[in-house]
Amino acid sequence: MSVFDYLGRQGDRLFGLAIEHFLIVLVSVSISTVVGVALGILTYRTNGPRRAALATTGIFLTIPSFALFGLLIGPLGLGTTPAVVALVMYGLLPIVRNTIVGLRSVDSAVVESAQGMGMGRYRRLFRIELPLAWPVIITGIRVSAVIIVGIAAIAAVVNGPGLGKDIFRALARVGTPTAVPQAISAVLGIIAIAILIDLFFVLVLRLTTSRGIRA
Amino acid sequence: MPDVTTPSGGNGAEPMIRLQDLSKVFPGQAKPAVDSLDMTIAAGEIVVLVGPSGCGKTTTMRLINRLIEPTSGRIILEGEDVTKVNPDRLRRRIGYVIQQVGLFPHHTIADNIATVPRMLGWDDKRIRARVDELLAMVGLEPATYRSRYPKHLSGGQRQRAGVARALSADPSVMLMDEPFGAIDPITRDRLQNEFLRLQETIRKTIIFVTHDIDEAIKMGDRIAILREGSKIAQYDTPERILTAPADDFVADFIGAGASLKRLGLTRVRDVELVQWPTAPRGASRPEVLEALRGSDKGAVLILDEQRRPVRWVSAREIQREDLPLSEIGLPSDAVVQPQATLADALNEMLASRFGCAAVVDGSGAYLGSVEFGTVSAIIQELRRDAREQSRAAADELHAAQAARS
Numbered sequence: 080m081s082v083f084d085y086l087g088r089q090g091d092r093l094f095g096l097a098i099e100h101f102l103i104v105l106v107s108v109s110i111s112t113v114v115g116v117a118l119g120i121l122t123y124r125t126n127g128p129r130r131a132a133l134a135t136t137g138i139f140l141t142i143p144s145f146a147l148f149g150l151l152i153g154p155l156g157l158g159t160t161p162a163v164v165a166l167v168m169y170g171l172l173p174i175v176r177n178t179i180v181g182l183r184s185v186d187s188a189v190v191e192s193a194q195g196m197g198m199g200r201y202r203r204l205f206r207i208e209l210p211l212a213w214p215v216i217i218t219g220i221r222v223s224a225v226i227i228v229g230i231a232a233i234a235a236v237v238n239g240p241g242l243g244k245d246i247f248r249a250l251a252r253v254g255t256p257t258a259v260p261q262a263i264s265a266v267l268g269i270i271a272i273a274i275l276i277d278l279f280f281v282l283v284l285r286l287t288t289s290r291g292i293r294a
Numbered sequence: 295m296p297d298v299t300t301p302s303g304g305n306g307a308e309p310m311i312r313l314q315d316l317s318k319v320f321p322g323q324a325k326p327a328v329d330s331l332d333m334t335i336a337a338g339e340i341v342v343l344v345g346p347s348g349c350g351k352t353t354t355m356r357l358i359n360r361l362i363e364p365t366s367g368r369i370i371l372e373g374e375d376v377t378k379v380n381p382d383r384l385r386r387r388i389g390y391v392i393q394q395v396g397l398f399p400h401h402t403i404a405d406n407i408a409t410v411p412r413m414l415g416w417d418d419k420r421i422r423a424r425v426d427e428l429l430a431m432v433g434l435e436p437a438t439y440r441s442r443y444p445k446h447l448s449g450g451q452r453q454r455a456g457v458a459r460a461l462s463a464d465p466s467v468m469l470m471d472e473p474f475g476a477i478d479p480i481t482r483d484r485l486q487n488e489f490l491r492l493q494e495t496i497r498k499t500i501i502f503v504t505h506d507i508d509e510a511i512k513m514g515d516r517i518a519i520l521r522e523g524s525k526i527a528q529y530d531t532p533e534r535i536l537t538a539p540a541d542d543f544v545a546d547f548i549g550a551g552a553s554l555k556r557l558g559l560t561r562v563r564d565v566e567l568v569q570w571p572t573a574p575r576g577a578s579r580p581e582v583l584e585a586l587r588g589s590d591k592g593a594v595l596i597l598d599e600q601r602r603p604v605r606w607v608s609a610r611e612i613q614r615e616d617l618p619l620s621e622i623g624l625p626s627d628a629v630v631q632p633q634a635t636l637a638d639a640l641n642e643m644l645a646s647r648f649g650c651a652a653v654v655d656g657s658g659a660y661l662g663s664v665e666f667g668t669v670s671a672i673i674q675e676l677r678r679d680a681r682e683q684s685r686a687a688a689d690e691l692h693a694a695q696a697a698r699s
Contacts, residue, residue: 192396195361195469196410196459197385210400289400291443 082267085260093245097268100241104231104272107163108224111170115223116216118171119178120204129179136172144169144230148237162231162239169230170223177219181212214288221280228273232265242268308373310467310499311335311358316367318353327353329523330367337466338497342514344504346547350524351503355469358501359388372466386410389460389468389498393475395452397444403429403455404440410463428458433488450481457489461496468500474509483638486512490633491656507548511536511558512635519544532559537683556676557669562639562653563632565672567662570595570650575604575620582619583612593648596620601659603629603652626652632661636672639664 086093115136122128139147147168151161185208193207209216235243242265249262285293311334318328327350335341343351356362358369360381368377376384397406404425411421426436432454444452453473460468474482490513493500504510510517511532518529521543528540536556539545548555571585572595586594586609593608596619607623614622628646630639630653642651649666 186394186396186399188392188394188396189398190396191361192390192392192456193398193409195359195385195390195392197382197413198409199382202413207398211398289443291398291400291402291445 082260082263085257085264089261089264093242093264093268096240096242096245096265097272100228100231100243100269101272103159103162103166103234103240104224104227104276107166107227107231108170108220110163110167111174111223111227112220114167115171115174115219116178119175119182119216120209123179123182132175133172133179136168136175139168140172144233145236148233148239152237157238159239161237162234165237166227166231166234170227173219173222173226174216175219177215177222178212181215181219182208184215185211210289211292214284214292217280217284217287221277221284224276224280225273228269228276232269242272309334310337310372311501312368312370313354313358314368314370316354316357316369317365318350318357318362319365326365326523328357328364329525331524331526333518333526333529335499335501336516337499339515340493340500340502340513342502342504342510342517343520344507344510344517344547345520345524345527346522347505349520349522351505351520352471354520354524355471355501355503358467359385359390359469361385386413386463387465387467389465391453391456391460391468391470391473393472395444395456397452397455397459399444402441402443403434403447406444406455407459407462409459414463424462425458428461429455431461431492432458434458449477450485453477453485454488457492461498466499468498469503470500471503472505473502475504475506487631487634487638489513491631494633508555508558511555512637519547537679554673554676557637557640557673558635560636560672561632562630562634562636562664565636565664565668567653568650568665568668570663572597572660573619575599577619579612579615579619582607583609586612593623595626595652595660595663596623597660600657603654603660606646606648628652629654629658630664631656636664636669640666640669643669 118132118136122132144165147165148161151165155161155164189207189211190203193203198206231239231241232243232246234241235247245265246262249258249265252258252261313331313333316328316331316333317326319326331354343354345351353362357364360369360376363381364377368375370376371384371387397403398409401409404422407425407428408421411424416424425440429436429439434451434454439447439451439455444455447455457473460470474485477485486509502510502513504513514532516530517532517535519527519535521527527547528535528544530538530540533556535544536548536559539548569589570591570593571589573582573585575596575598577585577596582594582596593606594612596604596607598604598620603626604620605623605625607619611623624647628642628651630642630651632653632655639651643649643664643666650663652663653661655661
């Protein structure tokens with residue numbers, strides 16, 4: 080049985096799984112973004128906390144995903160919750176790092192002149208520093224999203240949603256005629272989601288960056 | 295002792311800025327960067343803080359808008375003690391221009407200029423009118439530059455936009471930290487002259503920091519020469535600093551050629567202009583020749599319809615019939631404005647064939663010429679002054695030695 084035959088018969092079901100997959104990525108990246116950008120803003124000006132934030136989120140990314148999902152079963156059980164928590168942890172490093180790098184690379188003369196004109200701390204951050212760091216930050220979010228699309232497949236081990244389910248089902252039935260097409264279809268679906276998300280971020284970057292700082 | 299308490303022109307009125315016993319000690323440093331500074335700055339004057347690097351001049355300036363908080367002492371602005379007021383509100387009352395300009399790259403020029411008025415809650419109509427007024431004031435055509443981004447502007451244009459931004463809420467005080475330091479020498483000269491012309495109309499109180507004594511002499515109504523710890527070595531008019539340096543530190547800092555530096559003090563408008571014969575661009579050859587014969591000069595200055603100098607045409611060149619009047623002779627490149635210094639004019643005329651520079655008003659119309667002979671006579675006079683001063687000093691020394699022996 081070819082992949083196309085399989086897709087023809089199982090298309091609707093696969094589309095449902097793909098939507099699930101996309102949604103869990105969306106939720107995880109959103110939470111990662113809020114937490115990661117906040118962490119970056121809180122730590123970029125102080126050496127100690129900055130290193131601590133980067134080291135901690137860096138360690139998250141080195142934990143093998145299979146192990147992390149497994150470890151979270153204890154406190155959080157099975158299903159969507161442990162899956163999202165693990166994915167958020169994996170997504171943090173690129174976002175925290177790019178937020179810090181972006182904010183620290185804002186021209187100090189620009190910040191000084193803003194301060195000299197009487198812009199307070201928050202106004203300076205939201206009107207000047209974040210908009211100028213934005214292209215770097217959004218690139219971090221994009222990297223994080225693409226990483227999470229891949230790792231989300233493994234969320235199936237804790238009974239999480241998404242295309243990972245089909246990969247694990249296929250692995251369990253290696254040798255049967257549908258096993259290989261089933262696995263390949265799921266992998267193709269994941270690649271398609273990754274490409275769509277990447278394109279989406281290219282568009283968002285274009286639309287949300289001031290013409291004055293576009294390359 | 296240098297005069298630090300009673301600047302002239304104050305008429306006994308409250309000075310714009312008073313610094314009282316102001317000190318700044320940075321953490322971890324034994325010596326104060328600014329050591330109990332007392333200084334009075336009169337309204338409407340450009341006061342230049344100048345000194346060797348590390349003398350604390352920039353620190354002193356940044357104490358005034360409290361980008362650096364003083365360790366002790368008081369800052370009094372327009373009679374009000376501002377040492378403890380909300381620093382952001384204080385800064386909105388003080389224009390601030392730095393060497394790197396620091397325009398916001400993600401905002402248009404108009405939005406950059408509108409920054410402080412927006413914070414002060416002006417309505418859009420008033421802000422728009424103010425932005426256009428300021429752009430025109432600094433010589434950037436509003437329709438062209440309003441919606442451009444900083445990256446589209448040259449260094450000189452950015453500096454102008456920076457000045458416009460600092461002036462946006464019409465502050466009475468401006469702080470300028472080496473504002474023309476990063477600009478090429480030719481553009482810098484032009485920007486300095488334009489700024490002085492602008493200052494004649496806006497009459498702001500300006501604290502201007504530079505390490506360049508020539509710039510200090512050109513820009514300052516009053517110069518404070520600072521030594522380490524922001525100690526005032528001399529606080530005086532440029533004239534007095536050049537002719538009567540308070541001590542060896544000041545004399546060394548001014549360097550050699552103090553008498554020539556005084557050329558940077560005299561403005562073109564202070565000397566008598568010489569009228570060269572002129573003719574409109576559309577004039578006939580006989581008319582031009584007639585103008586030339588009616589004067590003792592060797593050439594006629596051709597003016598365009600707005601009376602702007604176009605070319606110098608000599609008697610021999612009038613004979614050339616194959617080209618129109620506006621293409622023969624030499625282009626009139628040596629052009630200065632009345633507020634330019636004689637040093638500027640000398641620079642210009644050294645490059646011109648007739649040893650004179652055309653003087654034009656703000657719109658470029660011809661007013662007269664300044665000649666090499668005029669400048670040369672002034673140089674002779676300055677030299678003679680300097681020579682007499684040094685002879686007088688030698689006589690004094692001799693008399694003192696004679697008295698001792």
